[in-house]
Amino acid sequence: MVTRVILLVLDGFGVGALPDADTYGDGGCNTLQRLAAICKGLTLPNLERLGLGHLGQFQGIRPMVQPEGCFGKLGFATKGKNSLTGHWELAGYVIEQDVPTCETFTSELATALEAALGQKTVGNSRAAALEPIDEFGGQHQQSGAPIAWVDTTGTIVLAAHEQVIPAEELYRLAREARKRLKDLLPTVRIVAYPLAGQPGRFTVTDRRRDFVVEPAGPTLLDHLSRASQLVIGVGKVGDLFSMRGVTRSIPLYQPNAVMDEMIGMFSKVPRGLIYATVPVITTDLQATVADLQQFDRRLRDLQERLKIGDILIITGDHGFDCARPAPGHSREYVPCLITGPRLARGVDLGIRPTAADLGQTIGEALQATRLPWGDSFLDALRSR
Numbered sequence: 001m002v003t004r005v006i007l008l009v010l011d012g013f014g015v016g017a018l019p020d021a022d023t024y025g026d027g028g029c030n031t032l033q034r035l036a037a038i039c040k041g042l043t044l045p046n047l048e049r050l051g052l053g054h055l056g057q058f059q060g061i062r063p064m065v066q067p068e069g070c071f072g073k074l075g076f077a078t079k080g081k082n083s084l085t086g087h088w089e090l091a092g093y094v095i096e097q098d099v100p101t102c103e104t105f106t107s108e109l110a111t112a113l114e115a116a117l118g119q120k121t122v123g124n125s126r127a128a129a130l131e132p133i134d135e136f137g138g139q140h141q142q143s144g145a146p147i148a149w150v151d152t153t154g155t156i157v158l159a160a161h162e163q164v165i166p167a168e169e170l171y172r173l174a175r176e177a178r179k180r181l182k183d184l185l186p187t188v189r190i191v192a193y194p195l196a197g198q199p200g201r202f203t204v205t206d207r208r209r210d211f212v213v214e215p216a217g218p219t220l221l222d223h224l225s226r227a228s229q230l231v232i233g234v235g236k237v238g239d240l241f242s243m244r245g246v247t248r249s250i251p252l253y254q255p256n257a258v259m260d261e262m263i264g265m266f267s268k269v270p271r272g273l274i275y276a277t278v279p280v281i282t283t284d285l286q287a288t289v290a291d292l293q294q295f296d297r298r299l300r301d302l303q304e305r306l307k308i309g310d311i312l313i314i315t316g317d318h319g320f321d322c323a324r325p326a327p328g329h330s331r332e333y334v335p336c337l338i339t340g341p342r343l344a345r346g347v348d349l350g351i352r353p354t355a356a357d358l359g360q361t362i363g364e365a366l367q368a369t370r371l372p373w374g375d376s377f378l379d380a381l382r383s384r
Helices: 031-038 045-050 083-090 107-117 131-143 167-180 220-226 255-265 285-304 356-365
Strands: 004-010 070-074 122-126 147-150 156-161 189-196 209-212 231-234 248-250 272-278 310-316 334-339 348-352
Touching: 004 083, 004 255, 004 285, 004 356, 031 285, 045 285, 045 334, 083 356, 107 147, 107 167, 122 131, 131 147, 131 156, 131 189, 156 167, 167 189, 167 209, 220 231, 220 272, 220 356, 231 255, 255 272, 255 285, 285 310, 310 356, 334 348
Parallel strands: 004 272, 004 310, 070 348, 122 147, 156 189, 231 248, 231 272
Antiparallel strands: 070 334, 147 156, 189 209, 310 334
Protein backbone atom coordinates (compact mmCIF):
# COMPACT_ATOMS: atom_id res chain seq x y z
CA MET A 1 0.00 0.00 0.00
CA VAL A 2 1.35 3.44 -0.95
CA THR A 3 1.26 5.92 1.93
CA ARG A 4 3.53 8.72 0.69
CA VAL A 5 4.64 10.15 -2.66
CA ILE A 6 7.69 12.41 -3.03
CA LEU A 7 7.52 14.35 -6.30
CA LEU A 8 10.59 16.33 -7.41
CA VAL A 9 10.06 18.53 -10.46
CA LEU A 10 13.29 19.89 -11.94
CA ASP A 11 12.53 23.21 -13.59
CA GLY A 12 13.33 23.05 -17.33
CA PHE A 13 14.48 19.40 -17.33
CA GLY A 14 13.73 18.56 -20.98
CA VAL A 15 14.89 15.42 -22.81
CA GLY A 16 13.87 16.04 -26.42
CA ALA A 17 11.52 18.00 -28.64
CA LEU A 18 7.81 17.21 -28.68
CA PRO A 19 6.24 16.45 -32.09
CA ASP A 20 4.80 19.98 -32.32
CA ALA A 21 8.01 21.73 -31.19
CA ASP A 22 8.59 23.26 -34.63
CA THR A 23 5.48 25.42 -34.25
CA TYR A 24 7.09 26.96 -31.15
CA GLY A 25 10.45 27.48 -32.84
CA ASP A 26 11.87 24.63 -30.75
CA GLY A 27 12.51 21.95 -33.37
CA GLY A 28 15.50 19.82 -32.42
CA CYS A 29 15.70 21.13 -28.85
CA ASN A 30 17.01 18.73 -26.22
CA THR A 31 18.00 20.44 -22.98
CA LEU A 32 19.82 17.53 -21.35
CA GLN A 33 21.54 16.31 -24.51
CA ARG A 34 22.89 19.75 -25.33
CA LEU A 35 24.08 20.36 -21.77
CA ALA A 36 25.87 17.02 -21.73
CA ALA A 37 27.56 17.71 -25.07
CA ILE A 38 28.77 21.19 -24.11
CA CYS A 39 30.38 20.02 -20.86
CA LYS A 40 31.73 16.89 -22.63
CA GLY A 41 29.75 14.56 -20.40
CA LEU A 42 27.54 14.91 -17.33
CA THR A 43 28.17 12.93 -14.16
CA LEU A 44 24.73 11.89 -12.89
CA PRO A 45 25.24 8.37 -11.50
CA ASN A 46 22.09 8.25 -9.36
CA LEU A 47 19.76 9.43 -12.13
CA GLU A 48 21.63 7.01 -14.41
CA ARG A 49 20.83 4.12 -12.04
CA LEU A 50 17.14 5.04 -12.20
CA GLY A 51 17.14 4.68 -15.99
CA LEU A 52 17.83 8.19 -17.33
CA GLY A 53 20.20 6.78 -19.98
CA HIS A 54 17.29 4.88 -21.57
CA LEU A 55 15.53 8.15 -22.47
CA GLY A 56 18.04 9.39 -25.05
CA GLN A 57 21.70 9.75 -25.91
CA PHE A 58 23.27 11.99 -23.28
CA GLN A 59 27.05 12.14 -23.16
CA GLY A 60 28.37 10.65 -19.92
CA ILE A 61 25.05 8.95 -19.02
CA ARG A 62 24.81 5.23 -19.75
CA PRO A 63 21.68 3.10 -20.31
CA MET A 64 21.98 0.70 -17.36
CA VAL A 65 21.35 -2.98 -18.06
CA GLN A 66 19.40 -3.35 -14.80
CA PRO A 67 18.03 0.07 -13.77
CA GLU A 68 16.95 0.54 -10.16
CA GLY A 69 13.86 2.48 -11.20
CA CYS A 70 11.07 2.63 -13.75
CA PHE A 71 11.58 5.14 -16.54
CA GLY A 72 9.69 6.87 -19.33
CA LYS A 73 8.97 10.22 -20.94
CA LEU A 74 6.01 12.54 -20.43
CA GLY A 75 4.56 14.72 -23.17
CA PHE A 76 2.26 17.71 -22.77
CA ALA A 77 -1.20 18.02 -24.29
CA THR A 78 -1.70 21.60 -23.11
CA LYS A 79 -0.35 24.15 -25.56
CA GLY A 80 2.54 26.04 -24.02
CA LYS A 81 5.94 25.54 -22.44
CA ASN A 82 6.02 27.18 -19.05
CA SER A 83 5.92 26.17 -15.40
CA LEU A 84 2.27 27.08 -14.91
CA THR A 85 0.79 24.88 -17.65
CA GLY A 86 3.47 22.22 -17.04
CA HIS A 87 2.68 21.83 -13.35
CA TRP A 88 -1.05 21.97 -13.89
CA GLU A 89 -0.80 19.12 -16.39
CA LEU A 90 1.49 17.10 -14.09
CA ALA A 91 -1.28 17.52 -11.52
CA GLY A 92 -3.86 16.17 -13.95
CA TYR A 93 -5.38 19.37 -15.34
CA VAL A 94 -5.18 19.75 -19.13
CA ILE A 95 -6.19 22.98 -20.88
CA GLU A 96 -7.83 21.74 -24.06
CA GLN A 97 -8.20 25.09 -25.85
CA ASP A 98 -5.36 27.30 -27.08
CA VAL A 99 -3.76 29.41 -24.36
CA PRO A 100 -3.26 33.07 -25.39
CA THR A 101 0.06 34.55 -24.26
CA CYS A 102 2.03 37.75 -24.74
CA GLU A 103 5.41 36.56 -25.92
CA THR A 104 6.48 40.13 -26.67
CA PHE A 105 5.93 43.18 -24.52
CA THR A 106 3.30 44.79 -26.73
CA SER A 107 2.04 48.35 -26.36
CA GLU A 108 -1.34 46.85 -25.45
CA LEU A 109 0.25 44.87 -22.59
CA ALA A 110 2.25 47.91 -21.40
CA THR A 111 -0.90 50.05 -21.29
CA ALA A 112 -2.94 47.38 -19.50
CA LEU A 113 -0.16 46.63 -16.99
CA GLU A 114 0.48 50.28 -16.14
CA ALA A 115 -3.27 50.84 -15.74
CA ALA A 116 -3.45 47.85 -13.38
CA LEU A 117 -0.48 49.05 -11.34
CA GLY A 118 -1.54 52.70 -11.33
CA GLN A 119 1.96 53.79 -12.30
CA LYS A 120 4.55 53.68 -15.07
CA THR A 121 6.99 50.80 -15.50
CA VAL A 122 10.53 50.71 -16.91
CA GLY A 123 12.06 48.04 -19.10
CA ASN A 124 8.93 46.84 -20.89
CA SER A 125 10.95 44.31 -22.87
CA ARG A 126 11.36 40.57 -23.50
CA ALA A 127 14.11 38.47 -21.88
CA ALA A 128 14.96 34.83 -21.27
CA ALA A 129 15.91 35.37 -17.63
CA LEU A 130 16.81 38.29 -15.35
CA GLU A 131 18.79 40.48 -17.77
CA PRO A 132 16.45 43.53 -17.45
CA ILE A 133 17.38 43.88 -13.77
CA ASP A 134 20.93 44.97 -14.58
CA GLU A 135 19.90 46.86 -17.70
CA PHE A 136 17.16 48.96 -16.10
CA GLY A 137 18.10 48.83 -12.40
CA GLY A 138 19.56 52.33 -12.28
CA GLN A 139 16.56 53.81 -14.10
CA HIS A 140 14.27 51.98 -11.66
CA GLN A 141 16.04 53.47 -8.63
CA GLN A 142 15.92 56.99 -10.07
CA SER A 143 12.27 56.87 -11.15
CA GLY A 144 10.79 54.62 -8.47
CA ALA A 145 8.95 52.67 -11.20
CA PRO A 146 9.10 48.85 -11.12
CA ILE A 147 11.01 46.98 -13.82
CA ALA A 148 8.67 44.96 -16.06
CA TRP A 149 9.26 42.41 -18.81
CA VAL A 150 7.92 39.18 -20.28
CA ASP A 151 9.94 36.00 -20.52
CA THR A 152 10.06 33.72 -23.55
CA THR A 153 6.75 32.06 -22.59
CA GLY A 154 4.71 35.17 -21.84
CA THR A 155 5.10 35.18 -18.05
CA ILE A 156 5.02 38.78 -16.82
CA VAL A 157 7.81 39.71 -14.42
CA LEU A 158 7.94 42.64 -11.99
CA ALA A 159 11.13 43.49 -10.09
CA ALA A 160 11.91 46.26 -7.61
CA HIS A 161 14.59 47.07 -5.06
CA GLU A 162 13.19 46.61 -1.56
CA GLN A 163 14.34 50.13 -0.58
CA VAL A 164 12.38 51.60 -3.50
CA ILE A 165 9.28 49.40 -3.41
CA PRO A 166 9.03 47.18 -0.30
CA ALA A 167 8.35 43.51 -0.99
CA GLU A 168 4.80 43.57 0.38
CA GLU A 169 3.93 46.51 -1.87
CA LEU A 170 5.45 44.71 -4.87
CA TYR A 171 3.28 41.69 -4.04
CA ARG A 172 0.21 43.93 -3.86
CA LEU A 173 1.01 45.35 -7.29
CA ALA A 174 1.47 41.83 -8.70
CA ARG A 175 -1.88 40.70 -7.24
CA GLU A 176 -3.61 43.72 -8.75
CA ALA A 177 -2.02 43.03 -12.14
CA ARG A 178 -3.11 39.41 -12.00
CA LYS A 179 -6.68 40.44 -11.24
CA ARG A 180 -6.87 43.18 -13.88
CA LEU A 181 -5.15 41.29 -16.72
CA LYS A 182 -7.31 38.14 -16.65
CA ASP A 183 -9.44 39.33 -19.56
CA LEU A 184 -6.35 39.92 -21.70
CA LEU A 185 -4.53 36.76 -20.57
CA PRO A 186 -6.81 34.06 -19.07
CA THR A 187 -3.84 32.10 -17.65
CA VAL A 188 -1.90 35.17 -16.54
CA ARG A 189 1.11 34.60 -14.29
CA ILE A 190 2.96 37.45 -12.61
CA VAL A 191 6.33 36.78 -10.95
CA ALA A 192 7.50 39.33 -8.37
CA TYR A 193 11.23 39.64 -7.63
CA PRO A 194 12.28 41.81 -4.65
CA LEU A 195 15.88 43.01 -5.17
CA ALA A 196 18.82 44.03 -3.00
CA GLY A 197 22.27 45.47 -3.71
CA GLN A 198 23.57 48.38 -5.76
CA PRO A 199 23.16 49.27 -9.46
CA GLY A 200 25.21 46.86 -11.54
CA ARG A 201 25.28 44.41 -8.64
CA PHE A 202 21.61 43.84 -7.95
CA THR A 203 20.71 40.44 -6.51
CA VAL A 204 17.36 38.68 -6.35
CA THR A 205 16.39 37.99 -2.75
CA ASP A 206 14.80 34.75 -1.54
CA ARG A 207 11.39 36.49 -1.36
CA ARG A 208 10.28 35.79 -4.92
CA ARG A 209 6.56 35.11 -5.33
CA ASP A 210 4.36 33.85 -8.21
CA PHE A 211 0.83 35.17 -8.62
CA VAL A 212 -1.42 33.16 -10.91
CA VAL A 213 -5.07 32.58 -11.66
CA GLU A 214 -6.53 29.37 -10.27
CA PRO A 215 -6.91 26.36 -12.58
CA ALA A 216 -10.40 26.36 -14.12
CA GLY A 217 -10.77 22.62 -13.45
CA PRO A 218 -9.92 20.14 -10.70
CA THR A 219 -6.33 19.09 -10.03
CA LEU A 220 -4.65 16.25 -8.20
CA LEU A 221 -4.13 18.57 -5.25
CA ASP A 222 -7.88 19.21 -4.97
CA HIS A 223 -8.63 15.49 -5.06
CA LEU A 224 -5.98 14.66 -2.47
CA SER A 225 -7.29 17.37 -0.16
CA ARG A 226 -10.80 15.92 -0.44
CA ALA A 227 -9.35 12.51 0.39
CA SER A 228 -7.88 14.02 3.60
CA GLN A 229 -4.33 13.57 2.37
CA LEU A 230 -1.56 16.00 3.30
CA VAL A 231 -0.16 18.05 0.41
CA ILE A 232 3.10 19.85 1.20
CA GLY A 233 4.39 22.24 -1.47
CA VAL A 234 8.07 23.20 -1.49
CA GLY A 235 9.42 25.92 -3.78
CA LYS A 236 6.86 27.60 -6.04
CA VAL A 237 4.25 24.82 -5.85
CA GLY A 238 1.89 26.69 -3.52
CA ASP A 239 1.98 29.80 -5.70
CA LEU A 240 1.44 27.89 -8.96
CA PHE A 241 -1.81 26.46 -7.59
CA SER A 242 -2.84 29.64 -5.71
CA MET A 243 -2.61 27.46 -2.56
CA ARG A 244 -5.68 25.51 -3.65
CA GLY A 245 -5.44 22.00 -2.23
CA VAL A 246 -2.10 22.75 -0.52
CA THR A 247 -1.91 21.97 3.20
CA ARG A 248 1.33 23.87 3.72
CA SER A 249 3.68 25.84 1.46
CA ILE A 250 7.41 26.34 1.99
CA PRO A 251 8.74 28.84 -0.61
CA LEU A 252 12.40 28.06 -1.33
CA TYR A 253 14.34 28.91 -4.48
CA GLN A 254 17.84 27.46 -4.06
CA PRO A 255 18.39 23.80 -5.04
CA ASN A 256 20.31 22.90 -1.88
CA ALA A 257 17.73 24.57 0.35
CA VAL A 258 14.97 22.58 -1.38
CA MET A 259 16.86 19.31 -0.91
CA ASP A 260 17.57 20.12 2.77
CA GLU A 261 13.86 20.72 3.30
CA MET A 262 12.87 17.53 1.46
CA ILE A 263 15.21 15.40 3.56
CA GLY A 264 13.88 17.02 6.73
CA MET A 265 10.31 16.24 5.64
CA PHE A 266 10.81 12.49 5.95
CA SER A 267 10.43 12.56 9.72
CA LYS A 268 7.71 15.24 9.73
CA VAL A 269 5.27 14.21 6.98
CA PRO A 270 4.39 10.51 7.24
CA ARG A 271 1.73 10.41 4.50
CA GLY A 272 0.34 12.20 1.47
CA LEU A 273 2.20 14.13 -1.22
CA ILE A 274 5.44 16.07 -0.76
CA TYR A 275 5.75 18.08 -3.96
CA ALA A 276 8.78 20.25 -4.71
CA THR A 277 10.19 22.37 -7.50
CA VAL A 278 13.99 22.23 -7.89
CA PRO A 279 15.45 25.19 -9.87
CA VAL A 280 18.58 23.67 -11.41
CA ILE A 281 18.51 24.83 -15.06
CA THR A 282 19.14 28.49 -15.91
CA THR A 283 20.87 30.56 -18.59
CA ASP A 284 24.15 30.17 -16.65
CA LEU A 285 25.57 26.97 -18.15
CA GLN A 286 28.34 26.51 -15.60
CA ALA A 287 25.97 26.95 -12.67
CA THR A 288 23.40 24.66 -14.31
CA VAL A 289 25.87 21.80 -14.70
CA ALA A 290 27.11 22.26 -11.12
CA ASP A 291 23.57 22.39 -9.67
CA LEU A 292 22.39 19.38 -11.67
CA GLN A 293 25.34 17.26 -10.58
CA GLN A 294 24.96 18.43 -6.97
CA PHE A 295 21.26 17.48 -7.08
CA ASP A 296 22.26 14.02 -8.28
CA ARG A 297 24.76 13.61 -5.43
CA ARG A 298 22.11 14.53 -2.86
CA LEU A 299 19.50 12.30 -4.46
CA ARG A 300 21.15 9.18 -3.02
CA ASP A 301 20.77 10.52 0.53
CA LEU A 302 17.07 11.04 -0.14
CA GLN A 303 16.68 7.55 -1.63
CA GLU A 304 18.27 5.95 1.41
CA ARG A 305 15.55 7.48 3.61
CA LEU A 306 12.67 5.95 1.65
CA LYS A 307 10.44 3.62 3.62
CA ILE A 308 8.08 0.84 2.60
CA GLY A 309 5.02 2.58 1.16
CA ASP A 310 7.04 5.47 -0.35
CA ILE A 311 7.24 6.38 -4.03
CA LEU A 312 9.92 8.81 -5.26
CA ILE A 313 9.34 10.50 -8.64
CA ILE A 314 11.75 12.77 -10.56
CA THR A 315 10.41 14.69 -13.56
CA GLY A 316 10.37 18.14 -15.21
CA ASP A 317 7.79 20.77 -16.18
CA HIS A 318 9.11 21.83 -19.64
CA GLY A 319 12.43 22.17 -21.43
CA PHE A 320 14.88 25.05 -21.09
CA ASP A 321 17.44 24.74 -23.83
CA CYS A 322 20.00 27.06 -22.27
CA ALA A 323 22.79 26.09 -24.69
CA ARG A 324 21.18 27.28 -27.94
CA PRO A 325 21.96 30.75 -29.34
CA ALA A 326 18.72 32.21 -27.92
CA PRO A 327 18.26 30.43 -24.56
CA GLY A 328 14.77 30.00 -23.20
CA HIS A 329 11.88 27.68 -22.45
CA SER A 330 11.44 24.88 -25.00
CA ARG A 331 8.62 22.53 -25.95
CA GLU A 332 10.06 19.19 -24.83
CA TYR A 333 9.35 15.83 -23.30
CA VAL A 334 10.39 15.49 -19.66
CA PRO A 335 11.75 12.39 -17.93
CA CYS A 336 9.69 10.30 -15.54
CA LEU A 337 11.92 8.33 -13.17
CA ILE A 338 10.26 6.38 -10.36
CA THR A 339 11.63 4.28 -7.52
CA GLY A 340 10.69 3.05 -4.07
CA PRO A 341 10.95 0.04 -1.76
CA ARG A 342 9.05 -2.93 -3.18
CA LEU A 343 8.33 -1.17 -6.47
CA ALA A 344 9.15 -2.78 -9.80
CA ARG A 345 12.57 -2.12 -11.33
CA GLY A 346 13.62 -1.65 -14.91
CA VAL A 347 10.10 -1.15 -16.30
CA ASP A 348 9.98 0.99 -19.45
CA LEU A 349 6.90 3.20 -19.04
CA GLY A 350 7.20 4.34 -22.64
CA ILE A 351 6.28 7.75 -24.01
CA ARG A 352 3.18 9.02 -22.28
CA PRO A 353 1.10 11.41 -24.43
CA THR A 354 0.22 13.62 -21.48
CA ALA A 355 1.87 14.43 -18.16
CA ALA A 356 -1.62 14.06 -16.67
CA ASP A 357 -0.91 10.32 -16.65
CA LEU A 358 1.45 10.99 -13.75
CA GLY A 359 -1.18 12.93 -11.81
CA GLN A 360 -3.66 10.12 -12.35
CA THR A 361 -1.07 7.59 -11.13
CA ILE A 362 -0.31 9.54 -7.95
CA GLY A 363 -4.02 9.99 -7.29
CA GLU A 364 -4.68 6.26 -7.60
CA ALA A 365 -1.69 5.45 -5.40
CA LEU A 366 -2.99 7.73 -2.63
CA GLN A 367 -6.60 6.56 -3.06
CA ALA A 368 -8.03 9.83 -4.37
CA THR A 369 -10.97 9.97 -6.79
CA ARG A 370 -10.23 9.76 -10.49
CA LEU A 371 -9.24 12.93 -12.37
CA PRO A 372 -10.89 13.90 -15.68
CA TRP A 373 -7.62 13.61 -17.64
CA GLY A 374 -4.86 11.01 -17.89
CA ASP A 375 -4.43 7.26 -17.54
CA SER A 376 -2.79 5.73 -14.50
CA PHE A 377 0.23 3.44 -14.93
CA LEU A 378 0.31 2.38 -11.27
CA ASP A 379 -0.05 -1.31 -12.20
CA ALA A 380 3.23 -1.14 -14.12
CA LEU A 381 5.01 0.06 -10.95
CA ARG A 382 3.87 -2.81 -8.77
CA SER A 383 6.53 -5.40 -8.05
CA ARG A 384 5.65 -8.88 -9.26
